[in-house]
Amino acid sequence: MARAQEGDQGAYRQLLEGITPYLRALAARHFRSGDDIEDVVQDVLLTVHAVRGTYDPARPFGPWLVAIANRRIVDVLRRHGRAGLHETPLDSEHETFVVAGANLQEEAMDARFVREAIEQLSAGQRDAVRMLKLEEMSLREAAAASGMSVAALKVATHRAMKRLRELLRQRGSNS
Known part of the structure; x- marks a missing residue:
């Protein structure tokens, strides 16, 4: 490392x-995963490269390297732990029918219902939902495209989402 x-x-x-x-x-x-192992190795190598100037040649290299490696390993373990708290793995045993396409009819009916529900909104609410939720425009972009103020877009979106929730509840109670 000193020569480097x-x-x-x-x-x-x-x-x-x-x-x-x-x-x-x-x-x-x-x-256990080979991908995780390689990710950690690459992370450690990048860190070693970034902080190589902090190595003191008068001290042993091994403990310096192990300290960096242990920190990176702990960081990855924390990331995995946080992600694991919020994610539930879904495997084929969680599906009602494993066959591809088995649940497409239900999804198509849900999509049709959402389209019909959006059509029931006022024109301003419909435009706000389309731009902000479906096309994922920023408030500034949607305001420029629609001619509405940012505040008006926020209000229209809030009212549209409230109305869509009502329609979903009505559909759920009718099912």
């Missing part, structure tokens, strides 16, 4: 190639 800090590219390449198997072994202690 001095600009020796060959030594730097040799260092990175030499530490990569060790980093894989460290990551494999915490992750």
Whole structure:
């Protein structure tokens, strides 16, 4: 690393190639997926590259590298933990019918109902929903396209969503 800090590219390449198997072994202690292991290794290598100037050649390289690797591993574990709290994996056993296309009729009926419900809105509400929710325009873009103020768009969208919720509740109670 000291030679790499001095600009020796060959030594730097040799260092990175030499530490990569060790980093894989460290990551494999915490992750099972090969993709996760490689993501951690790449993250550590990028971090080493970004902070290589902080290495003190008078001190041992190993503890410096392990400290960086452990921090990156913990960061990835935290990210996975946070994502796992909010996500439920859906596998084929969660489906009523695994056959492709089995639930398309229901989806088509729902889509048709949503289109019909949107058509029941006033023209301003319909335009606001189309631009802001379906086309995902920003408020500023939608205001420029429609000639409405940002405040008017917000009000129209709020009223449209309230009306659509009412229509959904009515449909649910009629089913």
